[in-house]
Amino acid sequence: EPMKRAVGIKNATFNELFFQGHFPGNPVMPGVLLTEAIAQVGGIALLYPEENRGLTPMFTGIDKVRFRHPVKPGDQVRMEVDIVKIKGKMGKVEGRAYVGDKL
Structure with a gap:
């Protein structure tokens, strides 16, 4: 059976380069990096079938x-991705990112 959901974890540490200039x-973790992290978890889920x-x-x-809540240094981000549809290749x-219980 194909994978239906994948979860990834990112620990946002104080020494991340992006935190130095933003802001x-x-x-705050840039939204584009959070979006990319969710996309990567989705890519892993889509590659699961043999x-x-x-x-x-x-x-x-x-x-x-x-983006509802900022991701700050020290936060643990949980990315949850659900596969909605696979057609051919x-x-x-659909993905979401949480810090604790905050979306």
Whole structure:
């Protein structure tokens, strides 16, 4: 049976390079990096079936992105991705990122 869901963890440490300039005095993980992390978890889920191994997942689009809470140094981010559809070599996923119970 194909994988339906994948979960990834990112520990946002104080020494991350992106925290140094985003933003000085108020370090926040850039939304584009959070989006990429979710996309990578989705790519792993899509590559799980044996027939997809060896393929290169490509990020082709994004809908309805919202950032509700900042990710700060010391936070642990949990990315949850659900596979919505797989058709041939294309797949669609929905993802969320949490710090604790905050979306």
